[in-house]
Amino acid sequence: MMLEQSEDDAPKRARRDDREGEMAVVGRSVTINRPRVTLFAFWRDFQNLPRFMEAIEKIEPTGPQRSRWTIRAPAGQMVTFEAEVTDVKDNERIAWRALPGSQIMTEGTVSFSDAPAGRGTIVTANIKYQPPGGDLGRLVAKLFMAEPNIQARHELKRFKMLMEAGEIATADNRKSKEDR
Template identity: 30%
Template sequence: MSDVMEHVDVAVPIRTAYDQWTQFEAFPQFMEGVHEVRQLTDTMTHWTVEIAGVKREFDAEITEQLPDERVAWRSTEGARQAGVVTFHRLDEGHTRVTLQMEFEPQGLVEQAGDKLGVVDRRARADLERFKQFIERRGQQTGAWRGTVDRPTP
Protein backbone atom coordinates (compact mmCIF):
# COMPACT_ATOMS: atom_id res chain seq x y z
CA MET A 1 0.00 0.00 0.00
CA SER A 2 1.12 3.55 -0.71
CA ASP A 3 0.14 6.73 1.09
CA VAL A 4 -0.57 10.25 -0.11
CA MET A 5 -1.08 13.29 2.09
CA GLU A 6 -1.57 16.75 0.59
CA HIS A 7 -3.40 19.94 1.53
CA VAL A 8 -4.45 23.22 -0.01
CA ASP A 9 -5.75 26.45 1.51
CA VAL A 10 -8.78 27.88 -0.28
CA ALA A 11 -10.19 31.39 0.01
CA VAL A 12 -13.79 30.33 0.69
CA PRO A 13 -15.66 29.58 3.92
CA ILE A 14 -15.52 26.01 5.22
CA ARG A 15 -19.16 25.35 4.32
CA THR A 16 -18.56 26.32 0.68
CA ALA A 17 -15.45 24.11 0.38
CA TYR A 18 -17.14 21.15 2.08
CA ASP A 19 -20.39 21.47 0.11
CA GLN A 20 -18.49 21.54 -3.19
CA TRP A 21 -16.47 18.46 -2.22
CA THR A 22 -19.71 16.52 -1.72
CA GLN A 23 -20.58 17.12 -5.39
CA PHE A 24 -18.69 14.07 -6.66
CA GLU A 25 -20.16 14.31 -10.17
CA ALA A 26 -18.28 17.64 -10.58
CA PHE A 27 -14.87 16.01 -9.87
CA PRO A 28 -13.99 15.62 -13.59
CA GLN A 29 -13.99 19.43 -13.82
CA PHE A 30 -10.87 19.62 -11.63
CA MET A 31 -9.42 16.11 -11.24
CA GLU A 32 -7.02 14.90 -13.90
CA GLY A 33 -7.80 11.43 -15.19
CA VAL A 34 -11.31 11.34 -13.71
CA HIS A 35 -13.68 10.97 -16.67
CA GLU A 36 -16.94 10.43 -14.77
CA VAL A 37 -18.31 9.99 -11.26
CA ARG A 38 -21.90 8.90 -10.82
CA GLN A 39 -23.62 9.16 -7.45
CA LEU A 40 -25.55 5.87 -7.19
CA THR A 41 -26.91 6.34 -3.65
CA ASP A 42 -26.13 8.61 -0.71
CA THR A 43 -23.14 6.39 0.10
CA MET A 44 -22.15 4.74 -3.23
CA THR A 45 -20.36 6.26 -6.22
CA HIS A 46 -19.20 4.76 -9.52
CA TRP A 47 -15.94 6.09 -10.99
CA THR A 48 -14.49 5.97 -14.50
CA VAL A 49 -10.83 7.00 -14.45
CA GLU A 50 -7.70 6.77 -16.54
CA ILE A 51 -4.44 6.01 -14.78
CA ALA A 52 -1.21 5.87 -16.80
CA GLY A 53 -3.22 5.37 -19.97
CA VAL A 54 -5.29 2.53 -18.49
CA LYS A 55 -9.05 3.06 -18.15
CA ARG A 56 -10.57 1.67 -14.94
CA GLU A 57 -14.03 1.62 -13.42
CA PHE A 58 -14.77 0.98 -9.77
CA ASP A 59 -17.30 1.64 -7.03
CA ALA A 60 -16.48 3.52 -3.86
CA GLU A 61 -18.44 3.66 -0.63
CA ILE A 62 -18.66 6.74 1.59
CA THR A 63 -17.79 5.31 5.00
CA GLU A 64 -18.06 8.52 7.02
CA GLN A 65 -19.36 11.98 6.30
CA LEU A 66 -19.64 14.80 8.82
CA PRO A 67 -20.75 18.19 7.44
CA ASP A 68 -17.97 20.79 7.39
CA GLU A 69 -15.50 18.26 8.85
CA ARG A 70 -14.75 15.16 6.79
CA VAL A 71 -15.62 12.77 3.98
CA ALA A 72 -14.09 9.25 4.08
CA TRP A 73 -14.35 6.51 1.47
CA ARG A 74 -13.06 3.12 0.40
CA SER A 75 -13.22 1.20 -2.84
CA THR A 76 -15.52 -1.81 -2.80
CA GLU A 77 -13.89 -3.78 -5.62
CA GLY A 78 -10.68 -4.04 -7.61
CA ALA A 79 -7.58 -2.19 -6.46
CA ARG A 80 -7.77 -1.25 -2.82
CA GLN A 81 -8.12 2.45 -2.12
CA ALA A 82 -9.30 4.37 0.91
CA GLY A 83 -9.04 7.92 2.07
CA VAL A 84 -10.39 10.92 3.90
CA VAL A 85 -10.68 14.62 3.10
CA THR A 86 -10.86 16.91 6.10
CA PHE A 87 -11.83 20.57 6.27
CA HIS A 88 -10.26 22.98 8.75
CA ARG A 89 -11.44 26.57 9.28
CA LEU A 90 -8.45 28.91 9.12
CA ASP A 91 -10.54 32.06 9.52
CA GLU A 92 -13.96 33.31 8.39
CA GLY A 93 -13.20 33.14 4.67
CA HIS A 94 -10.40 30.56 4.40
CA THR A 95 -10.33 26.78 4.70
CA ARG A 96 -7.59 24.14 4.65
CA VAL A 97 -8.58 21.04 2.69
CA THR A 98 -6.44 18.00 3.55
CA LEU A 99 -6.40 14.77 1.55
CA GLN A 100 -5.09 11.52 3.03
CA MET A 101 -5.26 8.43 0.83
CA GLU A 102 -3.99 4.85 0.79
CA PHE A 103 -3.95 2.90 -2.45
CA GLU A 104 -2.56 -0.26 -3.96
CA PRO A 105 -0.81 0.37 -7.30
CA GLN A 106 -1.81 -2.16 -9.97
CA GLY A 107 0.63 -3.40 -12.61
CA LEU A 108 4.16 -2.34 -13.43
CA VAL A 109 3.26 1.08 -14.86
CA GLU A 110 1.31 2.16 -11.74
CA GLN A 111 3.98 0.74 -9.42
CA ALA A 112 6.72 2.63 -11.29
CA GLY A 113 4.60 5.80 -11.30
CA ASP A 114 4.06 5.46 -7.55
CA LYS A 115 7.80 5.11 -6.92
CA LEU A 116 8.42 8.24 -9.03
CA GLY A 117 5.90 10.27 -7.03
CA VAL A 118 3.37 10.61 -9.86
CA VAL A 119 0.38 10.02 -7.56
CA ASP A 120 1.58 12.60 -5.03
CA ARG A 121 2.03 15.20 -7.78
CA ARG A 122 -1.37 14.41 -9.29
CA ALA A 123 -3.07 14.73 -5.87
CA ARG A 124 -1.34 18.07 -5.26
CA ALA A 125 -2.33 19.31 -8.74
CA ASP A 126 -5.94 18.12 -8.27
CA LEU A 127 -6.19 20.04 -5.00
CA GLU A 128 -4.77 23.16 -6.69
CA ARG A 129 -7.37 22.81 -9.46
CA PHE A 130 -10.07 22.39 -6.79
CA LYS A 131 -8.83 25.66 -5.24
CA GLN A 132 -9.02 27.45 -8.60
CA PHE A 133 -12.43 25.94 -9.35
CA ILE A 134 -14.11 26.92 -6.07
CA GLU A 135 -12.42 30.32 -5.73
CA ARG A 136 -13.34 31.30 -9.29
CA ARG A 137 -16.98 30.27 -8.71
CA GLY A 138 -17.14 31.73 -5.20
CA GLN A 139 -19.96 29.34 -4.39
CA GLN A 140 -20.63 25.63 -4.48
CA THR A 141 -22.44 23.92 -7.38
CA GLY A 142 -24.61 22.01 -4.87
CA ALA A 143 -24.45 20.39 -1.46
CA TRP A 144 -25.24 17.24 0.43
CA ARG A 145 -25.35 17.94 4.14
CA GLY A 146 -26.27 14.44 5.29
CA THR A 147 -24.27 12.49 7.85
CA VAL A 148 -22.81 9.04 7.34
CA ASP A 149 -21.68 7.50 10.62
CA ARG A 150 -18.41 5.58 10.69
CA PRO A 151 -19.13 1.85 10.89
CA THR A 152 -18.29 0.26 14.22
CA PRO A 153 -15.59 -2.44 14.01
Protein backbone atom coordinates in the same frame (compact mmCIF):
# COMPACT_ATOMS: atom_id res chain seq x y z
CA MET B 1 24.64 9.86 27.05
CA MET B 2 23.16 8.38 23.89
CA LEU B 3 19.63 9.50 22.97
CA GLU B 4 17.19 6.93 21.64
CA GLN B 5 15.78 7.68 18.24
CA SER B 6 12.11 8.51 18.69
CA GLU B 7 9.24 7.42 16.47
CA ASP B 8 8.69 9.79 13.55
CA ASP B 9 5.69 11.99 14.39
CA ALA B 10 5.23 13.27 10.84
CA PRO B 11 2.04 12.24 9.04
CA LYS B 12 2.45 8.84 7.35
CA ARG B 13 2.12 10.53 3.93
CA ALA B 14 5.28 12.58 4.62
CA ARG B 15 7.50 9.79 5.92
CA ARG B 16 10.12 7.88 4.02
CA ASP B 17 8.15 4.71 4.87
CA ASP B 18 4.82 5.88 3.46
CA ARG B 19 3.09 2.50 3.51
CA GLU B 20 0.49 0.81 5.65
CA GLY B 21 0.70 -2.86 4.75
CA GLU B 22 0.09 -3.19 1.01
CA MET B 23 -1.28 0.35 0.75
CA ALA B 24 0.80 3.43 -0.18
CA VAL B 25 -0.19 6.60 1.69
CA VAL B 26 -0.25 9.99 -0.05
CA GLY B 27 -1.75 13.34 0.72
CA ARG B 28 -1.61 17.09 0.45
CA SER B 29 -3.12 20.22 1.97
CA VAL B 30 -4.06 23.55 0.47
CA THR B 31 -5.54 26.75 1.91
CA ILE B 32 -8.47 28.11 -0.06
CA ASN B 33 -9.92 31.55 0.57
CA ARG B 34 -13.53 30.37 0.73
CA PRO B 35 -15.80 29.33 3.61
CA ARG B 36 -15.56 25.75 4.81
CA VAL B 37 -19.29 25.14 4.28
CA THR B 38 -19.01 26.13 0.59
CA LEU B 39 -16.01 23.90 -0.09
CA PHE B 40 -17.50 20.95 1.78
CA ALA B 41 -20.81 21.18 -0.11
CA PHE B 42 -19.05 21.33 -3.47
CA TRP B 43 -16.83 18.31 -2.69
CA ARG B 44 -19.65 16.30 -1.10
CA ASP B 45 -21.41 16.20 -4.48
CA PHE B 46 -18.97 13.72 -6.05
CA GLN B 47 -20.26 14.56 -9.53
CA ASN B 48 -18.39 17.88 -9.14
CA LEU B 49 -15.01 16.16 -8.77
CA PRO B 50 -14.36 15.63 -12.52
CA ARG B 51 -14.51 19.44 -12.89
CA PHE B 52 -11.06 19.73 -11.29
CA MET B 53 -9.70 16.16 -11.13
CA GLU B 54 -8.29 15.53 -14.59
CA ALA B 55 -7.94 11.74 -14.22
CA ILE B 56 -11.62 11.24 -13.37
CA GLU B 57 -13.75 10.60 -16.43
CA LYS B 58 -17.04 10.35 -14.52
CA ILE B 59 -18.66 9.45 -11.22
CA GLU B 60 -22.09 7.84 -11.27
CA PRO B 61 -24.20 7.47 -8.11
CA THR B 62 -25.27 3.84 -7.58
CA GLY B 63 -26.95 4.22 -4.19
CA PRO B 64 -27.30 6.61 -1.24
CA GLN B 65 -23.67 6.20 -0.14
CA ARG B 66 -22.19 4.47 -3.21
CA SER B 67 -20.86 5.48 -6.61
CA ARG B 68 -18.98 4.10 -9.61
CA TRP B 69 -15.83 5.98 -10.54
CA THR B 70 -14.28 5.79 -14.01
CA ILE B 71 -10.66 6.96 -14.08
CA ARG B 72 -8.21 7.47 -16.93
CA ALA B 73 -5.03 5.49 -16.26
CA PRO B 74 -1.63 5.62 -17.99
CA ALA B 75 -1.33 4.28 -21.55
CA GLY B 76 -4.91 5.18 -22.47
CA GLN B 77 -6.46 2.67 -20.08
CA MET B 78 -9.72 3.20 -18.17
CA VAL B 79 -10.19 1.85 -14.66
CA THR B 80 -13.43 1.66 -12.68
CA PHE B 81 -14.15 1.06 -9.05
CA GLU B 82 -17.14 1.04 -6.78
CA ALA B 83 -16.79 3.35 -3.79
CA GLU B 84 -18.80 3.80 -0.64
CA VAL B 85 -18.81 6.75 1.72
CA THR B 86 -17.73 5.44 5.13
CA ASP B 87 -17.89 8.62 7.20
CA VAL B 88 -19.30 12.11 6.84
CA LYS B 89 -19.07 14.85 9.43
CA ASP B 90 -20.83 17.86 7.95
CA ASN B 91 -18.47 20.67 6.94
CA GLU B 92 -15.47 18.78 8.39
CA ARG B 93 -14.76 15.39 6.82
CA ILE B 94 -15.69 12.93 4.06
CA ALA B 95 -14.20 9.43 4.01
CA TRP B 96 -14.62 6.68 1.41
CA ARG B 97 -13.25 3.32 0.37
CA ALA B 98 -13.33 1.14 -2.72
CA LEU B 99 -15.52 -1.93 -2.37
CA PRO B 100 -14.01 -5.42 -2.63
CA GLY B 101 -13.73 -6.57 -6.23
CA SER B 102 -12.88 -3.10 -7.57
CA GLN B 103 -10.03 -2.70 -10.08
CA ILE B 104 -8.32 -0.27 -7.68
CA MET B 105 -8.17 -0.72 -3.93
CA THR B 106 -8.22 2.72 -2.35
CA GLU B 107 -9.57 4.61 0.61
CA GLY B 108 -9.31 8.20 1.63
CA THR B 109 -10.39 11.15 3.68
CA VAL B 110 -10.79 14.78 2.76
CA SER B 111 -10.98 17.19 5.70
CA PHE B 112 -11.94 20.84 5.94
CA SER B 113 -10.77 23.09 8.79
CA ASP B 114 -10.71 26.84 9.35
CA ALA B 115 -7.44 28.51 8.39
CA PRO B 116 -5.90 30.86 10.96
CA ALA B 117 -6.80 34.55 11.00
CA GLY B 118 -9.97 34.07 8.93
CA ARG B 119 -7.97 33.24 5.79
CA GLY B 120 -10.37 30.62 4.47
CA THR B 121 -10.24 26.85 4.78
CA ILE B 122 -7.47 24.28 4.92
CA VAL B 123 -8.42 21.32 2.72
CA THR B 124 -6.44 18.14 3.37
CA ALA B 125 -6.69 15.01 1.24
CA ASN B 126 -5.20 11.75 2.56
CA ILE B 127 -5.39 8.74 0.27
CA LYS B 128 -4.30 5.12 0.66
CA TYR B 129 -4.08 2.97 -2.44
CA GLN B 130 -2.66 -0.32 -3.57
CA PRO B 131 -0.32 0.52 -6.45
CA PRO B 132 -1.10 -1.62 -9.50
CA GLY B 133 2.12 -3.52 -10.17
CA GLY B 134 3.45 -2.81 -6.66
CA ASP B 135 6.45 -0.53 -6.18
CA LEU B 136 7.50 -0.92 -9.82
CA GLY B 137 4.04 0.21 -10.96
CA ARG B 138 4.26 3.16 -8.58
CA LEU B 139 7.61 4.18 -10.07
CA VAL B 140 6.25 3.94 -13.63
CA ALA B 141 3.21 6.04 -12.60
CA LYS B 142 5.57 8.69 -11.17
CA LEU B 143 7.45 8.82 -14.47
CA PHE B 144 4.16 9.49 -16.30
CA MET B 145 3.11 12.07 -13.66
CA ALA B 146 0.17 9.77 -12.85
CA GLU B 147 1.16 8.76 -9.32
CA PRO B 148 -1.55 9.74 -6.80
CA ASN B 149 0.75 12.00 -4.74
CA ILE B 150 1.54 14.07 -7.84
CA GLN B 151 -2.11 14.02 -8.91
CA ALA B 152 -3.27 15.10 -5.43
CA ARG B 153 -1.02 18.16 -5.53
CA HIS B 154 -2.27 19.18 -8.97
CA GLU B 155 -5.92 18.46 -8.20
CA LEU B 156 -5.91 20.51 -4.99
CA LYS B 157 -4.33 23.41 -6.90
CA ARG B 158 -7.08 23.16 -9.54
CA PHE B 159 -9.73 22.95 -6.78
CA LYS B 160 -8.30 26.14 -5.26
CA MET B 161 -8.39 27.95 -8.62
CA LEU B 162 -11.94 26.82 -9.32
CA MET B 163 -13.23 27.82 -5.89
CA GLU B 164 -11.41 31.17 -5.67
CA ALA B 165 -11.50 32.36 -9.29
CA GLY B 166 -14.40 30.36 -10.73
CA GLU B 167 -12.16 28.84 -13.40
CA ILE B 168 -9.04 26.75 -13.78
CA ALA B 169 -6.11 28.43 -15.49
CA THR B 170 -4.53 26.23 -18.18
CA ALA B 171 -2.14 26.63 -21.05
CA ASP B 172 -4.67 24.97 -23.38
CA ASN B 173 -6.20 28.27 -24.53
CA ARG B 174 -2.92 29.84 -25.56
CA LYS B 175 -2.42 30.56 -29.23
CA SER B 176 0.05 28.39 -31.06
CA LYS B 177 3.09 30.02 -32.65
CA GLU B 178 1.46 29.72 -36.09
CA ASP B 179 -1.58 31.78 -34.93
CA ARG B 180 0.46 34.78 -33.74
